[in-house]
Amino acid sequence: MxxxxxxxxxxxxxxxxxxxxxxxxxxxxxxxxxxxxSFQGDSVCNGTQSKKPLLSDPQLFEAQFSELVAELTxxxxxxxxxxxxxxxxxxxxxxxxxxxxxxxGLSVIGSLRELLPPSQLTQDTVQRALLVGWxxxxxxxxxxxxxxxxDGSLTRRGQPCWxxxxxxxxxxxxxxxLVEASIYRLLRRHCRDQPYYVHLLELFNxxxxxxxxxxxxxxxxxxxxxxxxxxxxxxxxxxxxKYKTAFYSFYLPVASAMYMAGINSEEEHSNAKNxxxxxxxxxxxxxxxxxxxxxxxxxxxxxxDIQDNKCSWLVVKALEIMSPKQKAELEACYGRDxxxxxxxxxxLYNTLQMQTLYHKYEEESYQRLQKxxxxxxxxxxxxxxxxxxxKIYKRNK
Numbered sequence: 256m257x258x259x260x261x262x263x264x265x266x267x268x269x270x271x272x273x274x275x276x277x278x279x280x281x282x283x284x285x286x287x288x289x290x291x292x293s294f295q296g297d298s299v300c301n302g303t304q305s306k307k308p309l310l311s312d313p314q315l316f317e318a319q320f321s322e323l324v325a326e327l328t329x330x331x332x333x334x335x336x337x338x339x340x341x342x343x344x345x346x347x348x349x350x351x352x353x354x355x356x357x358x359x360g361l362s363v364i365g366s367l368r369e370l371l372p373p374s375q376l377t378q379d380t381v382q383r384a385l386l387v388g389w390x391x392x393x394x395x396x397x398x399x400x401x402x403x404x405x406d407g408s409l410t411r412r413g414q415p416c417w418x419x420x421x422x423x424x425x426x427x428x429x430x431x432x433l434v435e436a437s438i439y440r441l442l443r444r445h446c447r448d449q450p451y452y453v454h455l456l457e458l459f460n461x462x463x464x465x466x467x468x469x470x471x472x473x474x475x476x477x478x479x480x481x482x483x484x485x486x487x488x489x490x491x492x493x494x495x496x497k498y499k500t501a502f503y504s505f506y507l508p509v510a511s512a513m514y515m516a517g518i519n520s521e522e523e524h525s526n527a528k529n530x531x532x533x534x535x536x537x538x539x540x541x542x543x544x545x546x547x548x549x550x551x552x553x554x555x556x557x558x559x560d561i562q563d564n565k566c567s568w569l570v571v572k573a574l575e576i577m578s579p580k581q582k583a584e585l586e587a588c589y590g591r592d593x594x595x596x597x598x599x600x601x602x603l604y605n606t607l608q609m610q611t612l613y614h615k616y617e618e619e620s621y622q623r624l625q626k627x628x629x630x631x632x633x634x635x636x637x638x639x640x641x642x643x644x645x646k647i648y649k650r651n652k
Contacts, residue, residue: 394463
């Protein structure tokens with residue numbers, strides 16, 4: 256027997272909510288009744304009061320995840336011979352997908368709320384936006400599971416990397432494939448009859464390819480056991496960031512919302528892309544800084560960029576300003592995993608005042624983003640991009 260979940264969806268910008276009765280198994284035939292919010296926090300619908308608590312987008316998003324996992328692992332295949340594999344998929348999903356900040360996934364519904372009027376934000380529309388958001392979070396998990404293996408990382412989001420868990424090992428490669436494949440099962444089931452379905456498929460496929468090209472650039476620039484700092488140029492670094500991080504972390508969520516809102520113009524997507532790729536570079540430079548200077552208790556990850564011979568912003572920027580003597584010391588220590596070498600690199604960074612240079616860059620970059628938004632987002636709500644910028648400005652994890 257199906258359970259019915261009741262949600263109240265809070266739209267930003269003005270006090271407006273919708274009282275929604277949701278079937279977790281089906282996204283058709285929505286039943287939506289517009290409501291307003293009382294000062295006491297109750298919802299008022301057609302003159303009647305409801306004592307049900309209002310749910311925010313993050314709460315709605317969290318609530319949907321368990322239903323998607325159940326759909327994939329309990330209601331998708333009925334073959335009892337697959338029981339063990341489907342149980343494994345459930346474990347993979349629960350461990351790897353929902354543990355992050357979820358900014359990428361939540362940006363789909365957040366952007367859609369800025370692009371569509373409240374009258375068009377039906378139950379189906381909101382639920383599909385949440386689902387597409389989870390598909391982006393799953394794509395992120397797929398990338399990170401594989402990336403952790405390639406980098407030999409130990410922790411992710413404050414817990415052991417999936418491949419480091421007992422009994423997992425390199426089986427995690429296939430596990431990451433299962434997460435990726437699940438994205439397209441969900442999109443097909445819930446968006447196939449929508450006019451934007453093909454756009455979403457092409458967008459996800461193109462973004463995956465771009466990200467994998469970026470990962471290839473990253474691996475080729477710093478192959479294991481081959482330390483050659485002459486490869487670490489700002490131009491190469493920016494190319495890695497653009498393709499490995501910016502497309503899937505920033506452009507993908509907003510572009511998904513734009514297609515769902517019926518915005519298919521190449522010019523509009525190009526304008527959004529110009530802003531969001533710049534924002535992606537800003538975000539990755541923050542990540543590089545936090546890898547060295549962040550608190551692992553806050554970031555949830557032990558930084559290993561120095562040991563891993565990573566082409567990070569810190570080393571690239573340091574190479575631009577250091578003396579020949581300092582460069583020789585850096586070459587002797589960078590990419591080594593002994594504690595003494597790591598500390599010598601960090602000492603060099605401190606001598607070069609890399610923290611001060613980073614904070615200067617952060618301020619200049621934020622101001623540059625404001626100008627880009629004003630120039631390129633002439634026909635799109637500025638709030639879409641400003642919301643992104645505010646989430647990442649001065650972040651510490």
